[in-house]
Amino acid sequence: MLFYTLDIIGTFAFAISGVLVAMQKRMDLFGIFIIAFVTAVGGGTLRDVLIGRTPVGWMNDLNYVYAITLGVVFSIIFRKKLNRLRTSLFLFDTIGLGVFTIIGVEVGISKELHPLICIALGTMSASFGGVIRDILCNEIPVIFRKEIYATACIFGGIAFFVLQYFNLKEDLIYIFTAAMVISIRLIVVKFRLKLPNIYQK
Amino acid sequence: MLFYTLDIIGTFAFAISGVLVAMQKRMDLFGIFIIAFVTAVGGGTLRDVLIGRTPVGWMNDLNYVYAITLGVVFSIIFRKKLNRLRTSLFLFDTIGLGVFTIIGVEVGISKELHPLICIALGTMSASFGGVIRDILCNEIPVIFRKEIYATACIFGGIAFFVLQYFNLKEDLIYIFTAAMVISIRLIVVKFRLKLPNIYQK
Amino acid sequence: MLFYTLDIIGTFAFAISGVLVAMQKRMDLFGIFIIAFVTAVGGGTLRDVLIGRTPVGWMNDLNYVYAITLGVVFSIIFRKKLNRLRTSLFLFDTIGLGVFTIIGVEVGISKELHPLICIALGTMSASFGGVIRDILCNEIPVIFRKEIYATACIFGGIAFFVLQYFNLKEDLIYIFTAAMVISIRLIVVKFRLKLPNIYQK
Numbered sequence: 225m226l227f228y229t230l231d232i233i234g235t236f237a238f239a240i241s242g243v244l245v246a247m248q249k250r251m252d253l254f255g256i257f258i259i260a261f262v263t264a265v266g267g268g269t270l271r272d273v274l275i276g277r278t279p280v281g282w283m284n285d286l287n288y289v290y291a292i293t294l295g296v297v298f299s300i301i302f303r304k305k306l307n308r309l310r311t312s313l314f315l316f317d318t319i320g321l322g323v324f325t326i327i328g329v330e331v332g333i334s335k336e337l338h339p340l341i342c343i344a345l346g347t348m349s350a351s352f353g354g355v356i357r358d359i360l361c362n363e364i365p366v367i368f369r370k371e372i373y374a375t376a377c378i379f380g381g382i383a384f385f386v387l388q389y390f391n392l393k394e395d396l397i398y399i400f401t402a403a404m405v406i407s408i409r410l411i412v413v414k415f416r417l418k419l420p421n422i423y424q425k
Numbered sequence: 426m427l428f429y430t431l432d433i434i435g436t437f438a439f440a441i442s443g444v445l446v447a448m449q450k451r452m453d454l455f456g457i458f459i460i461a462f463v464t465a466v467g468g469g470t471l472r473d474v475l476i477g478r479t480p481v482g483w484m485n486d487l488n489y490v491y492a493i494t495l496g497v498v499f500s501i502i503f504r505k506k507l508n509r510l511r512t513s514l515f516l517f518d519t520i521g522l523g524v525f526t527i528i529g530v531e532v533g534i535s536k537e538l539h540p541l542i543c544i545a546l547g548t549m550s551a552s553f554g555g556v557i558r559d560i561l562c563n564e565i566p567v568i569f570r571k572e573i574y575a576t577a578c579i580f581g582g583i584a585f586f587v588l589q590y591f592n593l594k595e596d597l598i599y600i601f602t603a604a605m606v607i608s609i610r611l612i613v614v615k616f617r618l619k620l621p622n623i624y625q626k
Numbered sequence: 627m628l629f630y631t632l633d634i635i636g637t638f639a640f641a642i643s644g645v646l647v648a649m650q651k652r653m654d655l656f657g658i659f660i661i662a663f664v665t666a667v668g669g670g671t672l673r674d675v676l677i678g679r680t681p682v683g684w685m686n687d688l689n690y691v692y693a694i695t696l697g698v699v700f701s702i703i704f705r706k707k708l709n710r711l712r713t714s715l716f717l718f719d720t721i722g723l724g725v726f727t728i729i730g731v732e733v734g735i736s737k738e739l740h741p742l743i744c745i746a747l748g749t750m751s752a753s754f755g756g757v758i759r760d761i762l763c764n765e766i767p768v769i770f771r772k773e774i775y776a777t778a779c780i781f782g783g784i785a786f787f788v789l790q791y792f793n794l795k796e797d798l799i800y801i802f803t804a805a806m807v808i809s810i811r812l813i814v815v816k817f818r819l820k821l822p823n824i825y826q827k
Contacts, residue, residue: 246569252620254576255569269475274671276680278477283542300623341685355762360556362565364764368648368657375656419654422702447770453821455777456770470676479678484743501824561757563766 227398231327232291234320238264239295241317242357244306249361253300259357260296264288266353271328271345275335318409322402324350325377329384329401343381350377350405372412372419380405428599432528433492435521439465440496442518443558445507450562454501460558461497465489467554472529472546476536519610523603525551526578530585530602544582551578551606573613573620581606629800633729634693636722640666641697643719644759646708651763655702661759662698666690668755673730673747677737720811724804726752727779731786731803745783752779752807774814774821782807 242263246256262269265282272280282288299306306313328349332342351367351374358365367373383404387397411417443464447457463470466483473481483489500507507514529550533543552568552575559566568574584605588598612618644665648658664671667684674682684690701708708715730751734744753769753776760767769775785806789799813819 247624249565249570250624251565251569252571253623254620255566256623258569273474273675274680274682275685276477276678278475279536279538279542280475283476283538286539286541289541303623335681337681337685338688340688340691341681359560359761360566360569362563362764364651364653365657365762368653368660368762369651370654419656422655422658422705423649423652448825450766450771451825452766452770453772454824455821456767457824459770474675477678479676480737480739480743481676484677484739487740487742490742504824560761561767561770563764 227323227326230319230323232287233316234323235264235288235291236295236298237313237316237320238353239292240299240306240313241354243296243299245357245361247303256300257293257296259360260299261292262360263353263357264292264295266356267324267349267351268327268353270352270356271331271349274348275331275337275345277331277335314413318406319402321350321373321377321409322380322405325380325405326384326398326401329381339385343378343385346381346384347374347377350374370418372417373409375419376405376408376412379408428524428527431520431524433488434517435524436465436489436492437496437499438514438517438521439554440493441500441507441514442555444497444500446558446562448504457501458494458497460561461500462493463561464554464558465493465496467557468525468550468552469528469554471553471557472532472550475549476532476538476546478532478536515614519607520603522551522574522578522610523581523606526581526606527585527599527602530582540586544579544586547582547585548575548578551575571619573618574610576620577606577609577613580609629725629728632721632725634689635718636725637666637690637693638697638700639715639718639722640755641694642701642708642715643756645698645701647759647763649705658702659695659698661762662701663694664762665755665759666694666697668758669726669751669753670729670755672754672758673733673751676750677733677739677747679733679737716815720808721804723752723775723779723811724782724807727782727807728786728800728803731783741787745780745787748783748786749776749779752776772820774819775811777821778807778810778814781810 239260242260243256245263246259249255251259265288269280269282272278302309325346328346329342331349332345337345354367354373355365380401384397384401387400392400440461443461444457446464447460450456452460466489470481470483473479503510526547529547530543532550533546538546555568555574556566581602585598585602588601593601641662644662645658647665648661651657653661667690671682671684674680704711727748730748731744733751734747739747756769756775757767782803786799786803789802794802
């Protein structure tokens with residue numbers, strides 16, 4: 225139940241981050257809603273389509289649609305004050321990152337896929353909504369260029385299987401995995417870390 | 426039968442609109458054909474993939490492929506005269522918008538999805554071919570920025586369920602829904618309406 | 627077995643071509659890996675999704691993932707020497723083009739789809755990884771603009787069905803189809819051929 229609540233809060237936060245990008249591109253209301261939507265559920269939708277879990281998740285649980293709609297309405301009303309909420313939004317977004325990773329890994333396990341594929345599905349669930357958002361906004365996806373974002377999910381996914389290997393209880397696995405994703409993300413942002421540069425100056 | 430004919434005419438018109446955009450980007454023949462194809466059937470394909478109705482529609486009915494091919498050949502041959510046909514093309518395109526909306530809603534109902542999701546599927550069927558077209562042409566989708574296009578489908582979808590609620594006969598529901606979509610679209614273009622602007626000047 | 631080996635070699639070569647494009651865009655390691663991945667298996671993944679063959683191919687055979695990873699590591703280590711390997715890479719890439727076309731056609735046949743759709747699936751398998759790569763790199767897909775690439779696959783697919791019509795043995799059909807794709811591609815590059823220009827100067 226707590227987990228589901230965090231999932232919905234993450235969806236709400238992802239939707240707001242979508243609205244912010246859409247507004248930078250000066251999209252109209254329809255465009256803003258769609259960008260919020262794909263940012264929030266695009267990763268999970270891609271995952272569901274690739275493994276054949278259809279109709280995709282949000283079609284069977286309207287709470288996601290409501291959370292996104294709320295996120296859109298909220299951010300349009302408070303659009304001039306969102307800057308002051310930057311820290312809260314970042315925290316919600318990071319919680320979403322952790323929760324979505326776990327959900328993606330679990331969905332992969334339920335389909336009896338190889339752990340490597342499950343980790344890929346966790347990463348996809350958490351971070352590919354942003355990829356689709358950037359494509360629709362005609363940008364090279366930011367997580368392909370400079371942000372350590374998906375990498376946090378990959379390490380979270382690895383942690384998940386390491387802990388499972390040691391037979392930890394599911395609850396503990398969830399908490400440690402989410403903590404792993406969230407703390408990597410926080411450290412990365414705090415210290416402005418980047419992946420090693422392979423290019424010459 | 427009339428409905429199917431209108432569906433094929435809509436496909437033909439959507440394909441031509443795809444060719445026009447591809448030509449502006451000076452694509453080669455292969456590119457033109459693919460853009461025409463995704464403009465015409467991309468929305469329905471996305472819908473089918475998301476709900477797991479595979480192989481997707483056009484793979485089971487080659488008439489769509491033929492209509493698109495005809496649209497491509499037609500618009501290449503008459504490429505210098507298409508401007509004079511602008512009004513007819515716009516009308517066909519608008520008919521397609523209405524028909525595709527109804528098909529999308531019906532497909533959603535056949536999968537027993539929630540009315541809100543059915544309306545989303547109708548809108549997607551009718552308007553997301555253009556979104557995929559714009560992405561492939563490296564543009565921010567025009568319907569996210571300035572055109573009231575998808576909004577006409579949304580209102581059509583709402584009308585569909587309101588009429589169903591009042592137990593109207595299927596034929597009448599179809600006619601009213603299509604009329605709703607088509608007339609909104611015509612009014613919008615006639616009076617150059619836009620969605621409310623949420624940005625400051 | 628030989629066929630499977632060629633498939634893996636093609637995947638490896640496609641991954642390297644993805645890395646090269648990602649590096650031009652100065653992506654980070656994560657971005658490079660994803661672009662390599664979609665270039666190599668994106669076409670087959672799109673095919674699998676459209677016909678409902680899920681979980682998609684690479685989820686059930688990790689050798690593809692390993693081949694791609696190897697391709698990424700290889701091309702990052704030898705990134706300054708790849709230019710000298712240009713001819714070998716081009717040959718591997720072209721072999722991949724032929725092999726992927728055959729696989730796509732066979733998958734379509736196994737789903738009992740119409741020959742035209744099977745040819746489309748073969749072409750998609752072989753050439754749409756590059757389309758997704760270009761979209762993710764924010765470019766209009768190169769095969770829509772100037773390269774005869776997909777066209778080689780289309781002719782290969784046609785050859786496949788013509789030979790099947792004459793009851794040739796499967797082995798021979800495979801060899802001739804691949805030879806068709808590969809030789810068209812070689813001739814096109816050698817003589818810098820393009821599709822007929824429909825635009826005025």
